Amino acid sequence: MTDTDQNLLPFAFQLQFSDPVWRLVFEQIDTNPGLFVAELRSRESQTLTLVTVELPTGKIRFEQKPLLPFHTSLTGVWNGFALYHRFDNTRLPVPTALGSVDLKTGLPRWEWPNHVLVSANADRVWAQRISATDRSPAPIVxxxxxxxxxxxxxxxxxxxxxxxxxxxxSYTMSSSWWPVFERFIQKIADHQAVESVDYLEIGDKIIFSYYYRETNDQLRSYLLIIDRLQTIWLHQRTNLGPESAQPQSESNALPLFGNGSFCVWQNQVIFPSTSTCITSFYLNSLP
Incomplete structure (x- = not known):
């Protein structure tokens, strides 16, 4: 097949942002309404923006420039409360505080210096104290x-x-499974995958995110969704640009979705179609 985008999936939403998307974090409580928060970062202006988005509609609920340092990063959302780690030393990426930020106002709710997140649920947060001098294990509070x-x-x-x-x-070229993925993507998409492949089976769909070098040696990323009969439901270039279109082996950045280059929320695949755009399709026809 050619590099032309192909799509048979029902459209869910597409969000275009003013700044690059650094990462998405999701509501972690199953019984709560679905949402995710997009961390937008502008290196030029050193500004951090948090955009809260409802699922499954993709409707923007809040957009705030929080009163937090640029290098603050969310760890997740529990019961509508967003927790963050503060990173005060840009040369040493170690958290220096754990806190909570109000997504509606952008104001910090509370902060505990020298603590890192262990876990959380709908009511409580478990954390551990850290010290630059004391290496002994600290109790969990x-x-x-x-x-x-x-x-x-x-x-x-x-x-x-x-x-x-x-x-x-994620599978790299050193994985014993790599020859299987390489041959399969070559057969289905006529591309030779390089560096790494993200792989997920969900329902009757099989999803690949892979990297491919064009004839001009430009590294590109693609999302490929097929079913078990090898029908192609989506094959789309996710052109993230020269900085972010890199496998994790070539980048110090956190994975965009916490683990990999896309995710599935219920019946929706969510992925970056460009560095400033998040796109979602339904994996199956709507009832």
Missing amino acids: AFRLTDGEPVETAENPAVSHNSRLHFPV
């Missing part, structure tokens, strides 16, 4: 999610997992 007040608890830290979210597994 618990805070209230709403206001950061310490609480006594005999519970073990909650395991964060949203059953509606599915992330791919």
Whole structure:
């Protein structure tokens, strides 16, 4: 097949942002309405913007430039409360504080210096104190999610997992599975994959995100979705530009979705179609 985009999937939404998308974090409580927060970063102006988006519609709920340092990064959303790590030393990417930010106003709710997130649930946050001098393991402490007040608890830290979210597994060229993926993508898409492949099976669909070098040696990324009969439902270039269109082996950046280059939320695949654009399609026909 050619490099022409091909798509048979129902459209869900597309969001165009003013600044590059650094990362997406998702609501972690299964029973809550779906949402994600896009971290937008402008290196030129050193500004951080948080855009809160409803799922499945893609409607923007809030957009704020939070009163937080540029290198602050969200760790996730629990019960509508966004937790973040503060990074004060740009040369040493180690968290220096754990806090919560109000997505509606952009104002910090609470912050605990010298703590890092262990886990969280709908009511509590578990954290561990860190020290630059003391290397001995610190005890895990618990805070209230709403206001950061310490609480006594005999519970073990909650395991964060949203059953509606599915992330791919990444395979590099050193993997024993690499020849299988390389031959399959060559057969289906007529591209020779390089560096790494993200892979996910969900329902009757099989999803690949892979890198391919064009004749001018330009590195491109593609999303390929097929079914078990090898029908191509989506084959789209996700041109992320020269900086972000790099496999993780060539980049120090965090994966855009926390784990990989796309994710599936319920019946929707969500992926970056450009460095400033997030696109979503439904994997199956709507009822």
